[in-house]
Amino acid sequence: MIESAMxxxxxxxxxxxxxTDHTPKPLVPLAGRALIDHAIDRxxxxxxxxxxxxxxxxxxxxxxxxxxRRDIAITLSHEEELLDTGGGVKxxxxxxxxxxxxLNADVFWLDAKVSxxxxxxxxxxxxxxxxxxxVQRTVSAVGYEGLGDFMVDPVGRVRRRKESEVAPHLFAGxxxxxxxLFDGAPSxxxxxxxxxxxxxxxxxxxxxxxxxxxxxxxxxxxxxxSEEQLRDLGIGR
Numbered sequence: 001m002i003e004s005a006m007x008x009x010x011x012x013x014x015x016x017x018x019x020t021d022h023t024p025k026p027l028v029p030l031a032g033r034a035l036i037d038h039a040i041d042r043x044x045x046x047x048x049x050x051x052x053x054x055x056x057x058x059x060x061x062x063x064x065x066x067x068x069r070r071d072i073a074i075t076l077s078h079e080e081e082l083l084d085t086g087g088g089v090k091x092x093x094x095x096x097x098x099x100x101x102x103l104n105a106d107v108f109w110l111d112a113k114v115s116x117x118x119x120x121x122x123x124x125x126x127x128x129x130x131x132x133x134x135v136q137r138t139v140s141a142v143g144y145e146g147l148g149d150f151m152v153d154p155v156g157r158v159r160r161r162k163e164s165e166v167a168p169h170l171f172a173g174x175x176x177x178x179x180x181l182f183d184g185a186p187s188x189x190x191x192x193x194x195x196x197x198x199x200x201x202x203x204x205x206x207x208x209x210x211x212x213x214x215x216x217x218x219x220x221x222x223x224x225x226s227e228e229q230l231r232d233l234g235i236g237r
Contacts, residue, residue: 003047004049031227052077084192098179106217135208
């Protein structure tokens, strides 16, 4: 069982302006609940015991909100300067286990029969992998209008979309990482993309395709579309 997780929550949420001018993106409500609370709820349901949340933008608001959660142990990893996704996780490694979930704070999804986190945990093989990501089919991603991120073959191996391609899958903001992925990682700010690329080259990363609904809430339009779809499904207010 994977007992620790990190939620990436330090960024400015620039694409979600003007909503994020006054509210950090993880605290923006969807279906009547802050985005980060949805993520925490799902991690707790999956058996996670400890969650690390990195903070920077409006860190005091984030800390006050998370302090109200008493159902699971939450530790803050504050960044005086933004460290990007890779640097943020690397800074928090002493607070995490040998393997751990990493979630984007703005990710929202609905599970099918088996939860996405349970499916990832069951598929995780630390002898073979340093990273296992959840991807979503672009054609069924609510509120998403991009070109996708990855090609995924029948056994889960991934390659990035070339500049001239449209990819059928996008990164769903949910993954399992091994601390081994960070061996030799640079100091300071860097993106997880850098480590993914190395893992793709070495064959140490795979993808699992989400079998439920997934919602893109990174823009005001995506958030509004997701809220409408969830309302139609009878979820939230």
